[in-house]
Amino acid sequence: MAAKPRVATASLCGCFGCHMSLLDIDERILQLVDLVTFDRTPLTDIKTLGDCDLGLIEGGVANAENVEVLREFRRRCKTLVAVGACAVNGGIPAMRNQFSLAECLRESYCDGVGVHNPGIPNDPEIPLLLNQVHPIHEVVAIDYFLPGCPPSADAIWTFLTELLEGRPIAFPYTQVHFD
Amino acid sequence: MNVSATVTVEGFVAESLATHGRDPRHLLQHLIRVQQRFSYVPDAAVEALSAALDVTRTQVRAAIAFYAFLHDRPRGAFEIRFSDNITDRMLGSRRLIRLLIERLGLAGLPAWGRDLVRADGRVSVGLASCTGMCDQGPALLVNGQAVTNLDAQRVDRIADLVQEDTPLERWPGEFFRVENNIRRRGLLLGNPATDGAAVRRLLDAGAEAALAEVERSGLRGRGGAGFTTALKWRFCREAPGTDRYVVCNADEGEPGTFKDRVLLTDYTDLVIEGMTVCAGVIGARRGFLYLRGEYRYLLPHLESVLQRRRAEGLLGTRILGADGFDFDIEIHLGAGAYICGEESALIESLEGKRGVTRKRPPFPVTSGFDDQPTVVNNVETFLAAARVVQWGGYWLRGEGTDQSAGSKILSVSGDCARPGIYEYPFGTPVHQVLADCGAENTQAVQISGAAGATLSPADFDRIIAFEDLPTAGSFMIFDHSRDLLDMVRNFAAFFAHESCGFCTPCRVGGALLRNLVEKVAAGQGSEYDLSEMRRIGTVMRRASYCGLGHTAPNHVLNTLDKFPLIYGRRLARASHTPSFDLDAALSQARALTGRDDIGAHIEDGSEVSA
Numbered sequence: 165m166a167a168k169p170r171v172a173t174a175s176l177c178g179c180f181g182c183h184m185s186l187l188d189i190d191e192r193i194l195q196l197v198d199l200v201t202f203d204r205t206p207l208t209d210i211k212t213l214g215d216c217d218l219g220l221i222e223g224g225v226a227n228a229e230n231v232e233v234l235r236e237f238r239r240r241c242k243t244l245v246a247v248g249a250c251a252v253n254g255g256i257p258a259m260r261n262q263f264s265l266a267e268c269l270r271e272s273y274c275d276g277v278g279v280h281n282p283g284i285p286n287d288p289e290i291p292l293l294l295n296q297v298h299p300i301h302e303v304v305a306i307d308y309f310l311p312g313c314p315p316s317a318d319a320i321w322t323f324l325t326e327l328l329e330g331r332p333i334a335f336p337y338t339q340v341h342f343d
Numbered sequence: 344m345n346v347s348a349t350v351t352v353e354g355f356v357a358e359s360l361a362t363h364g365r366d367p368r369h370l371l372q373h374l375i376r377v378q379q380r381f382s383y384v385p386d387a388a389v390e391a392l393s394a395a396l397d398v399t400r401t402q403v404r405a406a407i408a409f410y411a412f413l414h415d416r417p418r419g420a421f422e423i424r425f426s427d428n429i430t431d432r433m434l435g436s437r438r439l440i441r442l443l444i445e446r447l448g449l450a451g452l453p454a455w456g457r458d459l460v461r462a463d464g465r466v467s468v469g470l471a472s473c474t475g476m477c478d479q480g481p482a483l484l485v486n487g488q489a490v491t492n493l494d495a496q497r498v499d500r501i502a503d504l505v506q507e508d509t510p511l512e513r514w515p516g517e518f519f520r521v522e523n524n525i526r527r528r529g530l531l532l533g534n535p536a537t538d539g540a541a542v543r544r545l546l547d548a549g550a551e552a553a554l555a556e557v558e559r560s561g562l563r564g565r566g567g568a569g570f571t572t573a574l575k576w577r578f579c580r581e582a583p584g585t586d587r588y589v590v591c592n593a594d595e596g597e598p599g600t601f602k603d604r605v606l607l608t609d610y611t612d613l614v615i616e617g618m619t620v621c622a623g624v625i626g627a628r629r630g631f632l633y634l635r636g637e638y639r640y641l642l643p644h645l646e647s648v649l650q651r652r653r654a655e656g657l658l659g660t661r662i663l664g665a666d667g668f669d670f671d672i673e674i675h676l677g678a679g680a681y682i683c684g685e686e687s688a689l690i691e692s693l694e695g696k697r698g699v700t701r702k703r704p705p706f707p708v709t710s711g712f713d714d715q716p717t718v719v720n721n722v723e724t725f726l727a728a729a730r731v732v733q734w735g736g737y738w739l740r741g742e743g744t745d746q747s748a749g750s751k752i753l754s755v756s757g758d759c760a761r762p763g764i765y766e767y768p769f770g771t772p773v774h775q776v777l778a779d780c781g782a783e784n785t786q787a788v789q790i791s792g793a794a795g796a797t798l799s800p801a802d803f804d805r806i807i808a809f810e811d812l813p814t815a816g817s818f819m820i821f822d823h824s825r826d827l828l829d830m831v832r833n834f835a836a837f838f839a840h841e842s843c844g845f846c847t848p849c850r851v852g853g854a855l856l857r858n859l860v861e862k863v864a865a866g867q868g869s870e871y872d873l874s875e876m877r878r879i880g881t882v883m884r885r886a887s888y889c890g891l892g893h894t895a896p897n898h899v900l901n902t903l904d905k906f907p908l909i910y911g912r913r914l915a916r917a918s919h920t921p922s923f924d925l926d927a928a929l930s931q932a933r934a935l936t937g938r939d940d941i942g943a944h945i946e947d948g949s950e951v952s953a
Contacts, residue, residue, distance in 0.1 A: 264931065265931040265935065288943075292929050298928075
C-alpha cells in the first residue's frame, strides 16, 4: 500500500478558530485519518515537522517565531495553504498595524488598567514582535488561499478531499457565499 | 501672507455664503475658498457650512478628505506643491525638491498624501499629480498659482521669498509666466478669432440644421473615448427633462496633457461659443465650465471673457436678440482629483460632493447634473463643434481618416527638443510626431497619459486615430537614457493615490501593484511577483467599477509585455522573496526591549523556496 499523504498544520498569529472549524467536520475526521497521516499539528501534539505533502497554516505572521515556523513549513511541505482570514490578509491581529509597536506594548505592559510590575518583557525566551502583522504570502510562497473567518468545516472538507484526489478545487455556491 | 486676525472663520464663511449662495451644490466651491484663505478648512468652517447648506458634517468632512487640495489641518501660509509627473522628474524635480526642503530647514521628503509643514506654519511642501506644465517643467503650485521652468536658481529665490515673507503679488512675474508653446497649427489652432459666427449660424439655420452639420462632420469626443458628438447632443436634446445642462470638462488631469490649458488661454471664445451652440441645440439655459484647481490662475481671464461675451449679447438672456435663447455659464473649480475628469464623477463634484463615479446607465445625456439631461464634452470638442457649425460638417471631414474626422491636438513632452502643442490630422503616424518635435533615440512613447498605452519602436508606424491609437492628447517621450521603470513607479504611485476608494479592485489592486513595482525596483522581486502583477492587473481591468480602475494597470501590463528587461534585470534569483525586510521588521521590538541576541534577528531566508 502506497504511503498516505502526510499533512501538517500550524497556528501562527491566529485564534485557533480555523483549527476548530477543521474539527467541525465531525465524524468525517475518521474518514480523514484514513486518507492522510498527520505530522506536526496541534491535533496530535507532535512538535517536530517531517517532510509533508500538505501544510495548512492558520494565522498571520506577527513575531520572529512565526517566521521561523512558517519557513520550516515551506521547506518541508510540497503544498502550502493559507487557511482563513488571518493567514490570507493578517485579519484581526493586523488591526494593530494602525498603531506603533511601542504604543501596543506600552498599553499592554505599562499603561493599561490593572498592570502590576509594569515594563516591556525582554526575556530572550520570548519571540520579538514584528513592527507589523503580515499575511503569510508576504514571507513565503503560498500555493492555495482558503478564505473565511473561519472557512466553514464543509469548505475545508471540500478543499481537502478534492486536493487529495488531485482534482481542480471547485466549491459549491453554498460554501463560498458571504452572508 | 499672515492670515489677518480680523477675519474670523465664521465671518469669512458668512461672506462667502452671502456672495455665492446657499445652494448645497456649492459646498465644494465654499470649501475651496476657505482653504485658500486659511490654508486649511477649520472645524468652525465645517460647522458653519454644515448648518448653512443643510448638509451633514460627515458630508463636509468627506469632501475635505477626498479632494487633495483641501486639508483639515493647517498647511503653510505658503503652501507649495511640486508637480510630480514623470516628466517633472525627468527634468530634475526631485533634486529641486530636496534643495528647497534643505533651504527651508525642513526634514524628510514629501510623499503623496504626506506634506511637510514647518513648525512656524510659514511654509509647507507637498506633491501634486501632474499640474499640466509638462512642456515647461519642472513646475510647482504655490497657494494654487503655477510656477514654471524651475531650476536651482529659481528654487533658491523662492526659498528667499518665503523666508522674507514676501506676498505672492510681489514675487517676480516671470515665475508665473505660462507659455503656450504652440508648435504646429492645423484646422483648429489655425485661427483663434471668432465674433460669434457659430452662434449666428445656429440662429440663422436653426438647431436641427446645426445638429445635422455636427452629424455630417463625424466629430467624435476629444477626451479620449471618442463618442460621436452629434449622437450625444441628440440623445440629450430628445431626453425628457425639465432642464438641460452643458458641461465643459476642463479637468485636464491626465498626466502629460496640457492642450486644454492652451485652448482656455488663447481660444477661450471658441470654447465658450461651442458650449453656447450646444446649449442652443439641446435647449440648455445653464452651463458649467469645470476647471481643474491647478489652472486656477486662468480664472480671472475666463471670467473676463464670459463678462465680455455677456456684454456682446453672446451670453445671458436673449442671446443675439433671439427670444427664448437664454444661456449662461458658471465656472466651477476642482480641487485636485484626477477621477473628476470622468464625466459622472465630474457631475458629482459639480454638485458639491465627493467625485465618485456614478453607475452607468443612466448616462449623463438622460440623467446628469441634478438628474437632468446633460452634455459633458471636452474643451477641444466644443472648440471643434463651434467651427463645424460655423463652417459646416464637410470642413472637418477634409482631414483625418474614415472613422476619425478632422485633427487631434497633442500635448508633447519628455525627451524631445521642442515640447509643446502640436495639431495633426488624424491618421498621422507616431514617427512623424517624433521627427517634428525633435525626439532622438526614442525608447518609448506613452500615449494618452498614464492610463494610455506604452509604445515601443515597433509601434511607431501606427497612426493616431480612434481606430488605431486613440488618445486624449498626452504624448510623453522617453529616450534610451531613461529607465522606464521610473515611469512605471511614478504611474503606479499616481494611480494608488488617485483611486477614489469606492471599489476594491481599484483601491486595493492599485496599492498592491504599487507595492510590487517598488519591490521589484528595490531588487527584491521574483518571477512570482511579476506573475502576481499580471494577475492583479487583469483583475483590475475586469472587475473595477469605472475607467480609472480599468486603465490603471495598463502601464504595468504594457511594459511587462514590451519591455520585460526593465523588470527582468532586477529580479532576485529566488523564486519567491519576502515583500518586506524581515530583520528590519524587528527594529522597533529590539529598541523597546534592548535585545540584540541571535533570537532578536531574522536571517536572510533566500534559501526558503517551494
